[in-house]
Amino acid sequence: MARTTGSDGEKTEAAVREAAVSLIARLGYEAMSMRQLASEVGVQAAALYRYFPTKEDLLFMLMREHMEGLTAAWTAARPATADPAARLAAYVRNHIAFHIERRHATHVSNMELRSLSHERLTQILRLRTAYEKELRAILRDGVETGAFDIDDTGLTAMALIQMMTGVIVWFRPGERLSIAEVTASYLSMTMRLVGARIDTGTYNAARPFGRAKDAVAL
């Protein structure tokens, strides 16, 4: 056999991407073989090389698209206001929503960095640093305007990001807590953590420090 009836390059490529994210998240990049990936898509291993030059290229493309997607999502969600509390709230909401939606891809981007060549690792880390820089800027502005009370903005930014991204480790949609509840809780924890003054925050006018239990109503 050779070309199969109904075969379509675009569909196959999309299927490979999807299967790769899922397989790498589950088994790890090194543990996933090209034959395994091909079989998941219903194709022979050699067919993969029509779409991706090497296994590492595949990994890199997945990671780059994920990081670019994250940046793009934040660019779209970033509010116009200068108010630090409102901007921080938007950052938290966007971060949590994005990562919960793409658990597998986040896993890949966070865990498989060591499988990239030096050059490509640098490229991904550049994207990541740029995204994190946005949070540091918000925190710094908040300290300057007196909206936040923070020891060290760099340390606090890293602590917040680790805390927020960590949601994908334990959270499973459809279990005890809803996405809205989880988001509300992380928002509340974040605001407390940065020492936000209640009256400063217009991030949730109705119930600035409301409990997550009420979040379903939001």
Next chain:
Amino acid sequence: MARTTGSDGEKTEAAVREAAVSLIARLGYEAMSMRQLASEVGVQAAALYRYFPTKEDLLFMLMREHMEGLTAAWTAARPATADPAARLAAYVRNHIAFHIERRHATHVSNMELRSLSHERLTQILRLRTAYEKELRAILRDGVETGAFDIDDTGLTAMALIQMMTGVIVWFRPGERLSIAEVTASYLSMTMRLVGARIDTGTYNAARPFGRAKDAVAL
């Protein structure tokens, strides 16, 4: 050649353990070959099998010892007091100190779980859950006594652990911040996060919510 002069089983085994933690942390378990590990120790690959039946056995032993070490450290550091704030402070201090000291081993225990068999994965997760349960109990007690103000103790415990463990991702001893400063900052962030009432906390009587900048004096 065969047995080499000055060879000693105990020393070789210790060297293998140490090299394995470092190599797995750097390359990943799947990416590290037994020949690579052996070469790091200055021995042939076959010699490794005198100490560890299989590669997976080696990984499992490293992980189990790490988790048991963490539990043991907490058992030794756990204070006698019933005061939730003091207990939480002790938990944070122990967690951060332990993880900063063993960055590589923590990386291994957190990132290579998927390489364990189902049975062994369960065993490691049991240890982990037991350790996390201690934190949940502290938070629950704090809520009951009114020392803390928390939405959801389960969610908050996970958020705290992710935040604290995340310190190994960005922190490097000897750079901008000292261990004491980092610990003080995380302690302060934790207390705010759980809504600790200032007067409740005897966790640091002199300067309950002191800034990390002063922490060097502690």
Next chain:
DNA sequence: CAAATAATAAAACAAACGTTCAATTAATTC
């Protein structure tokens, strides 16, 4: 309907993998 192109299969490659085995030498015991 023929020619060109796109998409795949099948087979093969050398290299690397975890692991085993027999042989060999160092250290220890009696």
Next chain:
DNA sequence: GAATTAATTGAACGTTTGTTTTATTATTTG
């Protein structure tokens, strides 16, 4: 100092790995 035990080497095993090449068939184009 001979016998025993401990520690290691070197070679080999069968698999699996990522990747390349060639042939073959489906689809599209003119």
